[in-house]
Amino acid sequence: MIAAMLSEAWxxxxxxxxxxxxxxxxxxxxxxAVILMLAIGQGTQFVVNQSIESxxxxxxxxxxxxxxxxxxxxxxxxxxxxxxxxxDAISELNGVAYVAPSAPGVAQLMYGSNNWSxxxxxxxxxxxxxxxxxxxxxxxxGESDVRSATRVALLGRTVxxxxxxxxxxxVGKTIRIRQSPFxxxxxxxxxxxxxDGRDQDDTVxxxxxxxxxxxxxxxxxxxxxxxMVQAVSAAAMPVVEKSMTQLLHQRHHIQEKMDDDFSVRNLxxxxxTAATATKVMSLMLGAIASISLLVGGIGxxxxxxxxxxxxxxxxxxxxxxxxxRRDILAQFxxxxxxxxxxxxxxxxxLGVGGSAxxxxxxxxxxxxxxxxxxxxxxxxxGVGVFFGWYPANKAAxxxxxxxxxxx
Amino acid sequence: MAxxxxxxxxxxxxxxxxxxxxxHALNDVTLSIFPGEFxxxxxxxxxxxxxxxxxxGCLDVQTSGEYFLxxxxxxxxxxxxxxxxxxDVIGFVFQSFNLLSRASLLENVGLPLVxxxxxxxxxxxxxxxxxDSVGLEKYHRSRPNKISGGQQxxxxxxxxxxxxxxxxxxDEPTGNLDTKTSGEIMEIFTGLNQRNGIxxxxxxxxxxxxxxxxxxxxxxxxxxxxxxxPRGKPTGSRQ
Numbered sequence: 001m002i003a004a005m006l007s008e009a010w011x012x013x014x015x016x017x018x019x020x021x022x023x024x025x026x027x028x029x030x031x032x033a034v035i036l037m038l039a040i041g042q043g044t045q046f047v048v049n050q051s052i053e054s055x056x057x058x059x060x061x062x063x064x065x066x067x068x069x070x071x072x073x074x075x076x077x078x079x080x081x082x083x084x085x086x087x088d089a090i091s092e093l094n095g096v097a098y099v100a101p102s103a104p105g106v107a108q109l110m111y112g113s114n115n116w117s118x119x120x121x122x123x124x125x126x127x128x129x130x131x132x133x134x135x136x137x138x139x140x141x142g143e144s145d146v147r148s149a150t151r152v153a154l155l156g157r158t159v160x161x162x163x164x165x166x167x168x169x170x171v172g173k174t175i176r177i178r179q180s181p182f183x184x185x186x187x188x189x190x191x192x193x194x195x196d197g198r199d200q201d202d203t204v205x206x207x208x209x210x211x212x213x214x215x216x217x218x219x220x221x222x223x224x225x226x227x228m229v230q231a232v233s234a235a236a237m238p239v240v241e242k243s244m245t246q247l248l249h250q251r252h253h254i255q256e257k258m259d260d261d262f263s264v265r266n267l268x269x270x271x272x273t274a275a276t277a278t279k280v281m282s283l284m285l286g287a288i289a290s291i292s293l294l295v296g297g298i299g300x301x302x303x304x305x306x307x308x309x310x311x312x313x314x315x316x317x318x319x320x321x322x323x324x325r326r327d328i329l330a331q332f333x334x335x336x337x338x339x340x341x342x343x344x345x346x347x348x349x350l351g352v353g354g355s356a357x358x359x360x361x362x363x364x365x366x367x368x369x370x371x372x373x374x375x376x377x378x379x380x381x382g383v384g385v386f387f388g389w390y391p392a393n394k395a396a397x398x399x400x401x402x403x404x405x406x407x
Numbered sequence: 408m409a410x411x412x413x414x415x416x417x418x419x420x421x422x423x424x425x426x427x428x429x430x431h432a433l434n435d436v437t438l439s440i441f442p443g444e445f446x447x448x449x450x451x452x453x454x455x456x457x458x459x460x461x462x463x464g465c466l467d468v469q470t471s472g473e474y475f476l477x478x479x480x481x482x483x484x485x486x487x488x489x490x491x492x493x494x495d496v497i498g499f500v501f502q503s504f505n506l507l508s509r510a511s512l513l514e515n516v517g518l519p520l521v522x523x524x525x526x527x528x529x530x531x532x533x534x535x536x537x538x539d540s541v542g543l544e545k546y547h548r549s550r551p552n553k554i555s556g557g558q559q560x561x562x563x564x565x566x567x568x569x570x571x572x573x574x575x576x577x578d579e580p581t582g583n584l585d586t587k588t589s590g591e592i593m594e595i596f597t598g599l600n601q602r603n604g605i606x607x608x609x610x611x612x613x614x615x616x617x618x619x620x621x622x623x624x625x626x627x628x629x630x631x632x633x634x635x636x637p638r639g640k641p642t643g644s645r646q
Binding site: 325327 | 494495501519
């Protein structure tokens with residue numbers, strides 16, 4: 001019975017091939033668009049989530065204050081008002097896991113005949129935990145290196161690739177940073193792009209004291225541009241923010257009504273905003289694509305109504321020969337479902353192919369999950385049932401004598 | 408079964424509501440048709456013969472009165488049960504053949520068996536036998552539009568017979584055929600009636616066609632105005 005009905009439906013669709021193909025096209029485009037848009041949306045989400053993860057979690061960045069000289073206001077971090085002593089004090093606060101004072105700069109690196117300009121970050125071993133770096137070979141430098149300002153460096157992957165020849169093992173080698181020799185003690189694992197598109201692996205970590213005394217020099221001994229502060233948990237973040245601000249007010253002798261000489265930013269909150277934004281974007285993409293699926297469904301309904309009218313007499317004959325209401329209903333419903341499911345199959349192919357093409361042409365990350373294929377399949381079958389129901393019901397409700405008389 | 412008549416109608420009324428007021432399509436029709444009879448239903452258009460045939464075929468329901476088909480009170484059945492009854496008991500032959508143009512002759516003939524849930528193999532087997540019996544053994548896989556009108560009507564007869572009906576209802580089966588082909592079709596009907604004892608009710612407005620039947624009934628303005636054999640005796644030999 002089922003097999004007979006399937007082949008019957010197949011033949012009915014084949015009888016008017018052009019019309020069938022055009023009707024399916026609506027479905028094909030709809031499903032294809034949904035798959036493609038979901039792939040792009042999920043790809044974006046994937047990239048954003050990855051860079052959020054690579055940033056580290058529950059993070060604050062505390063920036064040194066701005067300065068005003070001759071009416072010219074410099075940006076945050078222009079005056080290094082934060083000190084290593086501030087960092088030590090903050091690390092004593094409840095709810096603070098790690099503090100990594102940071103003195104960034106740009107320097108020329110040399111090894112053998114290669115040289116490379118990169119950002120050099122003077123910091124403490126805490127940075128490893130705060131930024132969730134992995135040390136893939138060698139070891140990170142320690143507190144003693146910070147205390148005695150040793151010339152040791154941890155290299156990011158991009159730096160290794162540009163400074164060393166392929167296959168060369170960097171740990172234990174001596175490189176030059178602004179002419180001073182530094183011992184490479186370790187290599188950092190890859191992190192990829194940051195949220196704003198910078199290459200996070202294009203960096204060198206050195207002890208903060210070494211950076212200040214032996215590479216960049218500093219206006220005030222022990223002052224840093226900013227520090228990264230990691231709270232023990234997301235729940236502890238508001239408390240940490242408050243106590244940290246109070247502590248810095250106290251230590252910097254800032255009275256009420258005075259401007260702060262530092263600022264505290266909640267990086268995790270920013271990242272969450274970015275994550276929410278991409279999520280909303282990917283939902284919107286899916287929703288817009290779903291509209292084309294809906295339009296495809298209406299196309300199916302339209303053509304099924306035409307088909308029912310055209311085949312009124314056939315329906316009458318079938319009823320006279322003993323077809324029950326549900327036989328007629330099933331026949332037309334099956335046709336509508338077949339239309340939408342075949343359309344859906346082709347659409348999935350189109351969506352997957354289209355995603356691959358987008359990836360190839362634009363380099364955009366696309367993620368196609370089994371879920372999105374299964375989902376669009378279920379939706380397509382649902383569309384077939386939903387939009388096929390009315391025409392099929394109309395067919396099943398025809399009065400046999402009227403139907404037989406129909407010319 | 409205690410009911411010997413294939414068809415028994417009593418005081419049958421059918422009334423249609425139209426814009427111009429009610430139309431009485433059938434008035435007080437009472438008759439019985441017994442197994443093995445060959446009945447011609449005659450009358451001008453608008454006489455009520457089509458309405459009568461529709462009610463007989465369970466395609467329409469009377470306004471009042473009784474109709475027993477094969478002993479079953481048709482009005483007491485819902486539409487699906489009526490469909491089942493049609494499928495089991497009645498074979499239809501139409502003026503315009505009404506074959507499905509996309510299906511092969513074999514599939515057309517097997518169609519009633521689809522609705523009585525008979526499997527593909529048996530369906531094809533029985534359809535083949537039926538097609539062969541009406542002399543179309545060479546055309547099993549052909550489409551209806553490849554054969555002549557007379558051949559199409561033979562396919563329709565094969566389709567009507569495939570589920571072993573007790574009653575064949577033929578609505579002007581020769582209306583679209585030339586005289587010679589009409590004769591051939593009528594011979595098939597006569598043969599079915601006489602050799603196989605199948606009860607046939609045939610609508611026609613042509614006297615010579617009606618002569619093939621053993622009993623002729625006439626409608627006029629919704630009334631049954633004449634009946635050759637009001638008590639309805641079987642004329643064919645029952646097997």
